[in-house]
Amino acid sequence: MSQRIQFSQHGGPEVLEQIETQIPAPAAGEVRVRNHAIGLNFIDTYFRSGLYAPPSLPSGLGTEGAGVIEALGEGVDQWQIGDRVAYATGPLGAYAEHHVLPAQHLVKLPEAISFEQAAAVMLKGLTTQYLLRQVYPLQAGETILFHAAAGGVGSIACQWAKALGAKLIGVVGSEEKAERAKALGAWETIDRTREDVVQRVLELTDGQKCPVVYDSVGKSSWEISLDCVAPRGLLVSFGNASGAVTGVNLGVLAQKGSLFVTRPILAGYADTAPRLQAMAAELFEMIESGRIKVEIGQRFALGEAAEAQRLLAEGRTTGSTILLP
Template structure:
């Protein structure tokens, strides 16, 4: 038997169940991984709440983890038992002692990177990769705005932007998180609990605003983010921490300066094994070269996943949070 977290109905963290199940067997093209560490992400709460419907109920949860290959299914040639691997694009079910997933979704884990580091960084780090390196390749000297700069993705983005020579203005929710973001490489920070974000952006950019704004908060910051984008600039809305953005009037984009908006997800960029592995390779290189330090702010037992999610949604966490089987 094997343990996992699952949910049989949508709701708050209280719907998560710690259950036994038969040991899963890999099918054609699949691999069974014994998880050593599992990543916690906001997207997990979207599936739990029903914002993103899972394929069926009851459902497993989680897209990110790292461990050792235990068994391979027919047709798998790239991996064998004993390989150190990591993953960040699902399928759902990472909140488990063992996870079966397509071999195409796995990457080899360099010896220099621990299972905990990989579980903390795969989804968030590859998200930072496509945000800063693909959607709008950051250039040295550019000034950009990044919401939740002390969070999982933000803590990586601060470091990556600094390595690229870009000036990242990090929006945070407290003085403590502002200090953390600056220590990680943010050029300047804005404490939204006591400062007017738009006013501070205008001051910091001499009225020019930012060519790119990265927003994972969603509904609560949509209007603010639009007001921080420079003429013909880009708003990257890549998350819904406060709820989804709805009722968008495209005419607002014209009024505010012929703006561009995109709503990307990781699966839209890491959509082939080749692209996935290239993104992971660049991320791992940044870690190995010392440009990115993986900030694990919290560790919870896998059985305490509900408690971990409550800490995440109440914004009590900093950096990445991992679950340990």
């Protein structure tokens, strides 16, 4: 038998329940991974709350984990039983002792990176890779703005931007988080609870603003972000922590300087196995070289998933949070 977390209705963390099921068998083209560690991410709360709709209810939760291949479906010849693997895309259901997913969503995990490190960094690290290396290929010397710079993705972005020679201005929600972002490599920080973000960006950039702004907060920061983008610059909206951005007026983009806006997701960039492998290889190289350090701020047992999500939603976590089956 196998333990898994599921939900039968949308709502708060309390709708999550731990159940016992038969160990799933992989179909053709699939593999079964025995998870050693599972990643917790803000997007998981979107599926639970109903902001994003799962295929059906009841539904499993989570798309990120790391472990060992336990069984292969028909036609899977690129993997072997016993291989160390990690994943960040594919069907919901990673909050479980065993997870079955299509083989193309797996990446080989180097021996130098632990299961816990991989589960803590795969989704956030691959997200950072496509944000800084694909959506807007960041160049040395550029000054950028990154919201939630002390959060899961932000903490990796601070390190990656510094490694690229870029100057990252991190927007944070407290003095403590400002110190954390600076320690991770942010060039400067702005505490949105006591500073005017737009005014500080103007001061820090000598009135030039930023060629790219990365915003995972969403609704409450949308207008602020637009006012921080330089003419003909890009606003990358990649999250909804404060709610979804709605009612976008395209005319505003013209008024504020012929701006560009994009709403990317990881699946749109890691959309083939070769692209996923290349992204993961770059991420793993950054970790193995020491330019990115993986910080696991919290560890919870699988059955404590509801509490872990509650703390994440309340902004009471630092670094990455993982579940241990």
